[in-house]
Amino acid sequence: MSKVIIEVLYPEYNNLFGDRGNCEYLKIKLEKANIEVEVINTNLYDEPHFIKSHVDVLLIGPCQEKHQKIELEKLKTYKVAIKNRIDNGGIILATGNAFELFGEYIETPAGEKIEGLGFYPYYAKQFSKLRYNDCSVGEFEDIKIVGFKNLLSHSYGKNDKPFLTMLKGAGMNRGCKVEGIHDNNFFATYHTGPILPLNPQFTDKLIKLIDPKYESVILEFESRAYEKRLEELLK
Amino acid sequence: MNKVKFLIAIFAGKISAFLLQKIFKRGTNTPGAIMLKICPDALARFTMPEKIICVTGTNGKTGTSNLLTHIIRNSGKTVVNNSKGSNMAPGLASTLVTDCTLGGKVLADMAVLEVDERSSQSIYTKFTPNYILCTNLFRDSIKRNGHSGFIFDKINDYLDKKTTLILNGNDGISGLLGEDVCERVFFSVNKTEKSTDKCTDTVCDLIACPKCNHLLDYDFYHYNHIGVPICKHCGFKMPESSFFASDVNFKEGTFIFNDKTGETLTLPFQKGNFFNVFNITGACAVCRLLGIDMKTIEESIVDLSSKIGRFQEDENSGVKVVSMLSKNQNPISCSQSLKYLDSTSEEKDVVLLITDSNDKFHGHEDISWLYDTDFGPLINDSIKTIYIGGSRCFDVATCLEIKGVDKDKFIVFENYDELASEVSRKSVTGRSIIVFFELYATRVVKKIRAAIKEKGDK
Numbered sequence: 001m002s003k004v005i006i007e008v009l010y011p012e013y014n015n016l017f018g019d020r021g022n023c024e025y026l027k028i029k030l031e032k033a034n035i036e037v038e039v040i041n042t043n044l045y046d047e048p049h050f051i052k053s054h055v056d057v058l059l060i061g062p063c064q065e066k067h068q069k070i071e072l073e074k075l076k077t078y079k080v081a082i083k084n085r086i087d088n089g090g091i092i093l094a095t096g097n098a099f100e101l102f103g104e105y106i107e108t109p110a111g112e113k114i115e116g117l118g119f120y121p122y123y124a125k126q127f128s129k130l131r132y133n134d135c136s137v138g139e140f141e142d143i144k145i146v147g148f149k150n151l152l153s154h155s156y157g158k159n160d161k162p163f164l165t166m167l168k169g170a171g172m173n174r175g176c177k178v179e180g181i182h183d184n185n186f187f188a189t190y191h192t193g194p195i196l197p198l199n200p201q202f203t204d205k206l207i208k209l210i211d212p213k214y215e216s217v218i219l220e221f222e223s224r225a226y227e228k229r230l231e232e233l234l235k
Numbered sequence: 236m237n238k239v240k241f242l243i244a245i246f247a248g249k250i251s252a253f254l255l256q257k258i259f260k261r262g263t264n265t266p267g268a269i270m271l272k273i274c275p276d277a278l279a280r281f282t283m284p285e286k287i288i289c290v291t292g293t294n295g296k297t298g299t300s301n302l303l304t305h306i307i308r309n310s311g312k313t314v315v316n317n318s319k320g321s322n323m324a325p326g327l328a329s330t331l332v333t334d335c336t337l338g339g340k341v342l343a344d345m346a347v348l349e350v351d352e353r354s355s356q357s358i359y360t361k362f363t364p365n366y367i368l369c370t371n372l373f374r375d376s377i378k379r380n381g382h383s384g385f386i387f388d389k390i391n392d393y394l395d396k397k398t399t400l401i402l403n404g405n406d407g408i409s410g411l412l413g414e415d416v417c418e419r420v421f422f423s424v425n426k427t428e429k430s431t432d433k434c435t436d437t438v439c440d441l442i443a444c445p446k447c448n449h450l451l452d453y454d455f456y457h458y459n460h461i462g463v464p465i466c467k468h469c470g471f472k473m474p475e476s477s478f479f480a481s482d483v484n485f486k487e488g489t490f491i492f493n494d495k496t497g498e499t500l501t502l503p504f505q506k507g508n509f510f511n512v513f514n515i516t517g518a519c520a521v522c523r524l525l526g527i528d529m530k531t532i533e534e535s536i537v538d539l540s541s542k543i544g545r546f547q548e549d550e551n552s553g554v555k556v557v558s559m560l561s562k563n564q565n566p567i568s569c570s571q572s573l574k575y576l577d578s579t580s581e582e583k584d585v586v587l588l589i590t591d592s593n594d595k596f597h598g599h600e601d602i603s604w605l606y607d608t609d610f611g612p613l614i615n616d617s618i619k620t621i622y623i624g625g626s627r628c629f630d631v632a633t634c635l636e637i638k639g640v641d642k643d644k645f646i647v648f649e650n651y652d653e654l655a656s657e658v659s660r661k662s663v664t665g666r667s668i669i670v671f672f673e674l675y676a677t678r679v680v681k682k683i684r685a686a687i688k689e690k691g692d693k
Binding site for chain 1: 374379435449603606627630632637638
């Protein structure tokens with residue numbers, strides 16, 4: 001593979017909770033496998049690169065709750081292109097509250113309903129005070145995914161295409177065992193922060209979607225970090 | 236009835252404070268916690284001093300409130316201050332109950348209270364401070380603080396129009412507190428030789444304009460988002476500062492404090508700790524608003540600057556050990572500490588005790604903050620070994636490798652005792668050991684020092 005293009009959407013907002021770790025990790029894994037990487041940062045008032053050109057991976061991280069509305073206003077103008085990307089198997093990773101952008105709406109504590117992209121029938125409700133904090137474990141196919149959550153919202157309603165079945169911690173909400181979306185190569189999860197470096201096996205799977213010939217590059221301590229976390233969280 | 240409850244609470248608070256002091260020889264939050272249990276609105280019932288000054292913000296509140304207390308005391312006023320208690324409601328109650336009459340009258344001319352940002356509601360709704368100084372707002376411990384916008388709202392929602400705010404004019408986040416509600420006075424630091432045109436840190440918490448969402452321009456950056464933000468699209472900029480620091484001299488550790496009246500003072504700051512210039516400038520601004528003369532301010536700061544230090548340094552049989560504290564799970568504080576490495580060229584080993592050493596007790600640590608930390612200073616040929624300690628050592632090592640630090644230099648230990656003896660065993664005369672640690676790892680730093688001393692004594 002000659003060059004992999006990673007597009008990071010709205011990094012001026014979607015940069016919370018160490019989310020940049022995902023892009024940095026993908027980049028170093030690919031580069032160590034001698035694959036060139038280009039990272040394109042797209043700001044709110046720019047037209048996303050993937051609309052007109054080829055992008056291998058689109059990353060959308062978590063933002064402050066008040067910024068979801070601003071982002072959705074923009075994203076709605078690219079609704080068809082995003083839907084096409086999902087349907088055509090383009091890779092997207094959405095983390096933290098970016099998961100909510102793809103649902104029906106987001107309800108604020110004041111009762112305002114911010115219209116989402118509406119691709120899936122769930123909706124989110126923001127809390128007014130305490131944030132939801134957790135260290136959780138979920139299962140995707142045969143891979144256990146570990147990670148952290150820091151949210152001021154949960155979501156409810158129907159989800160036919162969940163990404164994770166939770167073994168520890170809340171799903172879409174405290175009463176729900178599943179979370180996220182897995183639709184073709186679109187992955188959305190409520191996990192915030194560096195979910196990829198925390199989960200080397202899942203990252204490998206993701207990179208193989210970009211380049212089936214990719215041979216795994218393993219960082220010296222990543223597996224021990226993963227195993228130890230998994231063991232502690234499932235104890 | 237409530238008045239009676241309050242008097243009982245004072246009595247209980249005073250007795251418990253007395254006993255705790257006698258038995259454990261230290262102050263705790265317990266007296267305040269007992270008080271609030273008996274009388275939940277106790278903080279609203281004290282007869283408060285004439286002037287109440289609260290200090291809040293992500294970084295620098297303890298240093299700033301200690302400095303402020305010191306200057307005001309030197310000016311001849313009596314001050315109650317919660318430096319020995321916590322900065323949340325029980326800590327404040329403990330502080331006030333030890334210095335009040337049985338009727339609840341606080342015996343001091345002024346109160347200088349450090350307030351945790353998240354405790355704003357439980358404190359500012361009980362009494363109205365005359366002044367609130369906010370040092371800055373940044374991303375902080377994820378579990379407790381979420382993000383800067385979340386903390387901003389937690390403060391902003393409970394500000395009273397009778398309070399005057401003293402705000403950091405270089406911070407486009409906290410600088411928006413109390414807009415259109417409170418009287419606001421700004422302090423700032425002028426461009427220095429270390430100011431940059433682009434943000435050189437991993438994290439910038441204010442990239443887009445808070446008014447129109449277009450990308451901001453910065454005249455210059457001091458560090459992270461602290462600088463002079465300007466929006467070319469809508470014209471947003473920070474209000475003018477009434478107090479400012481100029482002529483920062485990093486070599487000498489001095490700067491000039493400028494008052495809006497045109498008076499100036501040359502003041503010292505801790506070398507290598509640029510945060511300190513902001514803290515001093517903010518504290519001086521409040522002192523000037525309180526009417527304290529320039530001479531008293533100058534004498535107090537010169538007097539204090541010799542006594543406080545962010546790092547500790549000592550030497551045993553030719554091995555210099557430097558330890559630097561950074562705030563737990565705070566990427567900004569940790570990055571600032573690590574910058575110390577840029578200022579040293581001698582051969583050294585580095586010890587990282589930056590993840591929560593008490594995580595068995597606190598619960599599994601969310602290590603996401605590591606990815607928001609600048610580990611660039613660890614990419615340096617003069618560093619020979621990097622020891623990484625604690626239950627999250629493999630996470631730190633992985634993050635460092637991703638950030639481009641040479642993994643062949645890593646030695647990881649889950650166990651702190653093993654780490655301490657290995658650091659000492661491998662120590663080399665003439666090579667320094669620089670330890671970066673979070674608060675709970677203080678004991679590990681002591682252990683390393685002891686092991687090296689023991690080796691030297693043999």
